[in-house]
Amino acid sequence: MATHKSKFSVTILGSNSALPANGRNPTSQLLNVNNHYYLIDCGEGTQLQLRKYGIKMQRIKAIFISHMHGDHYFGLVGLLNSLHLLGRTMPLSIYAPEALQEIVRLQLDASGGRLQYPIEFHVLNAPEKGAVEVYADAELQVRAFRLKHRITCFGFLFSEQTKDRVYLPEKGEKAGVKVEEIPSLKKGLDVKRDDGTVLRFVDFTADPNQPRTYAYCTDTLPLASTAEIVKGVECLYHEATFLESEAKRSKQTYHSTAKQAAEVALAAKVGKLLVGHYSARYTSLDQHLEECYPIFKNTELTIEGKEFEIN
Amino acid sequence: MATHKSKFSVTILGSNSALPANGRNPTSQLLNVNNHYYLIDCGEGTQLQLRKYGIKMQRIKAIFISHMHGDHYFGLVGLLNSLHLLGRTMPLSIYAPEALQEIVRLQLDASGGRLQYPIEFHVLNAPEKGAVEVYADAELQVRAFRLKHRITCFGFLFSEQTKDRVYLPEKGEKAGVKVEEIPSLKKGLDVKRDDGTVLRFVDFTADPNQPRTYAYCTDTLPLASTAEIVKGVECLYHEATFLESEAKRSKQTYHSTAKQAAEVALAAKVGKLLVGHYSARYTSLDQHLEECYPIFKNTELTIEGKEFEIN
Numbered sequence: 374m375a376t377h378k379s380k381f382s383v384t385i386l387g388s389n390s391a392l393p394a395n396g397r398n399p400t401s402q403l404l405n406v407n408n409h410y411y412l413i414d415c416g417e418g419t420q421l422q423l424r425k426y427g428i429k430m431q432r433i434k435a436i437f438i439s440h441m442h443g444d445h446y447f448g449l450v451g452l453l454n455s456l457h458l459l460g461r462t463m464p465l466s467i468y469a470p471e472a473l474q475e476i477v478r479l480q481l482d483a484s485g486g487r488l489q490y491p492i493e494f495h496v497l498n499a500p501e502k503g504a505v506e507v508y509a510d511a512e513l514q515v516r517a518f519r520l521k522h523r524i525t526c527f528g529f530l531f532s533e534q535t536k537d538r539v540y541l542p543e544k545g546e547k548a549g550v551k552v553e554e555i556p557s558l559k560k561g562l563d564v565k566r567d568d569g570t571v572l573r574f575v576d577f578t579a580d581p582n583q584p585r586t587y588a589y590c591t592d593t594l595p596l597a598s599t600a601e602i603v604k605g606v607e608c609l610y611h612e613a614t615f616l617e618s619e620a621k622r623s624k625q626t627y628h629s630t631a632k633q634a635a636e637v638a639l640a641a642k643v644g645k646l647l648v649g650h651y652s653a654r655y656t657s658l659d660q661h662l663e664e665c666y667p668i669f670k671n672t673e674l675t676i677e678g679k680e681f682e683i684n
Numbered sequence: 685m686a687t688h689k690s691k692f693s694v695t696i697l698g699s700n701s702a703l704p705a706n707g708r709n710p711t712s713q714l715l716n717v718n719n720h721y722y723l724i725d726c727g728e729g730t731q732l733q734l735r736k737y738g739i740k741m742q743r744i745k746a747i748f749i750s751h752m753h754g755d756h757y758f759g760l761v762g763l764l765n766s767l768h769l770l771g772r773t774m775p776l777s778i779y780a781p782e783a784l785q786e787i788v789r790l791q792l793d794a795s796g797g798r799l800q801y802p803i804e805f806h807v808l809n810a811p812e813k814g815a816v817e818v819y820a821d822a823e824l825q826v827r828a829f830r831l832k833h834r835i836t837c838f839g840f841l842f843s844e845q846t847k848d849r850v851y852l853p854e855k856g857e858k859a860g861v862k863v864e865e866i867p868s869l870k871k872g873l874d875v876k877r878d879d880g881t882v883l884r885f886v887d888f889t890a891d892p893n894q895p896r897t898y899a900y901c902t903d904t905l906p907l908a909s910t911a912e913i914v915k916g917v918e919c920l921y922h923e924a925t926f927l928e929s930e931a932k933r934s935k936q937t938y939h940s941t942a943k944q945a946a947e948v949a950l951a952a953k954v955g956k957l958l959v960g961h962y963s964a965r966y967t968s969l970d971q972h973l974e975e976c977y978p979i980f981k982n983t984e985l986t987i988e989g990k991e992f993e994i995n
Contacts, residue, residue, distance in 0.1 A: 391765070391766075391769055392766055392769045392770070393731065393732055393735070393766070394735070398732075399762075417728060417729060417731070417732075417758075417759065417762040418728065418729045418732055420704065420728070421704055421709075421728075421729055424704070424705070441794040441795055441796070442795050443761060443762055443765050443791060443795060444762075444765075447728075447758075447761060447762045447765075447791075448728065450754060450758060451710075451728040451754055451755075451758045454702070454754050454755075454758075455702075455703055455704070458702055458703045459703070470794075472790070472793075472794040473794070475790060476787070476790050476791055476794065479783070479786060479787050479790065480754065480758075480787055482783075483752040483781075483783040483784070483787065483835075484752055484753050484754060484835070485752070485834055485835040486834075523796055523797075524794075524795070524796040
């Protein structure tokens with residue numbers, strides 16, 4: 374199997390829960406898939422964070438908003454406005470709960486102007502069980518599924534699109550494979566020449582890379598159904614608002630503890646667990662890791678500005 | 685005249701125009717009147733700025749929003765939410781254009797919860813000419829007036845409430861003035877005792893301090909009417925989005941240049957001029973000052989975190 378050459382990473386723009394504190398911002402993450410950018414949630418100050426980390430915001434193709442608590446979307450309309458002022462003309466897709474559309478519209482109307490680029494608003498929905506495709510382009514497929522929070526909240530499963538087989542140029546050159554024959558071989562098709570010769574794709578190509586996957590689960594009770602849906606992903610982000618010492622409060626507020634996040638990661642047999650959405654009460658995050666390690670060793674803390682390569 | 689002992693200052697939380705850049709945030713200012721706090725505009729990230737500068741946000745009694753361009757209010761609903769999470773129960777007054785009320789309401793509704801403190805929303809209005817009182821408490825009177833921008837925009841004139849005369853304890857003690865007689869003397873009333881003695885207020889009190897005044901004029905063409913309304917204020921904040929080299933663009937976008945801001949300050953004979961609302965194109969602000977100095981010498985740049993004492 375060939376090694377991955379294209380980028381598949383997630384950069385943390387905000388790691389805190391509702392109340393920004395301790396230098397931590399409300400939630401936002403940037404997914405980079407082969408230099409196509411996708412924004413996941415957009416708490417207040419996200420555009421400032423994008424600037425701070427030198428991320429070209431015009432590259433964002435689509436924005437996914439998990440739910441209608443403000444720490445997950447209060448930065449959206451400011452970002453939309455700045456994209457306009459910076460000269461965007463490329464359409465932008467937004468996938469979000471229905472209520473967001475009117476909220477954005479009212480604010481744009483009140484400013485008395487129009488954005489010079491089109492926004493394509495898509496109302497999120499997902500069945501009670503399982504995940505449903507909500508977005509697909511040449512790079513990425515996104516499926517949404519239900520989490521369990523005080524209000525409707527969606528998780529997202531991001532998967533690279535299935536790639537072509539990997540052409541092996543040394544073998545091809547030796548056999549005189551022509552440039553125009555390569556695309557078919559990469560698609561897994563044998564090529565029959567006019568003279569009757571058959572080029573077998575298995576002789577000139579290797580298996581494609583396994584599509585990489587990232588799952589995003591914020592603001593939720595820990596769920597067995599989540600573990601089913603995200604089974605085997607390379608990287609799982611699962612909220613860990615509280616520590617076990619606050620398990621009661623965590624349940625009351627429909628959140629998860631660090632230990633519970635690790636249990637979901639274990640049950641789902643994921644490659645790596647990222648935790649975040651920390652309560653403002655925690656100035657240090659060491660204990661979050663300590664709670665996860667005995668259950669799921671490959672855990673990391675999300676921290677503002679940190680980029681995680683997913684491989 | 686006695687010297688001022690109470691606080692009357694303005695702290696800059698954001699000094700930039702629409703696009704946050706060069707480390708400058710969108711507009712917000714905090715007015716401190718004798719440790720009562722009033723917020724003027726509330727661009728995205730204002731709550732983060734309040735935290736950064738160690739300003740106790742629960743002390744804010746009222747918020748004044750000049751107009752419905754996002755760089756002046758996109759931080760409001762996040763701040764309201766944080767005040768709730770931090771346990772506020774004291775009512776909060778908001779003075780703003782009518783459209784803001786529905787925008788705030790929709791966002792609070794969408795979050796599925798209720799704030800645990802009351803918001804008293806007041807729709808701003810002002811006559812075509814002159815200023816009208818929109819707010820008054822024991823410390824402060826606020827008058828609103830019309831500016832001229834692409835959409836309806838209000839300026840604000842903040843004045844300390846007229847204070848009592850200043851009691852002179854040395855003179856009072858010498859003459860045996862009783863504690864219960866002081867309030868009348870401070871109100872400028874002579875006290876007639878039962879034995880016929882008259883205590884004359886002029887003998888035991890000095891003139892009160894002149895009420896201090898601060899005027900706030902953002903997002904506007906330079907106007908002769910503004911100079912009339914803010915005549916003689918101790919401190920005038922006037923936007924200076926552009927330099928004269930961009931005078932054409934400034935006019936097209938209904939903004940002012942630094943030179944024009946200085947001309948308003950000169951015409952109004954104010955004590956001090958603060959300029960701000962800088963376009964993102966300016967990385968350095970030296971030229972803004974250079975344009976103002978020949979016309980109005982006592983000019984300062986608004987800079988994030990800087991507190992201006994008004995005396």
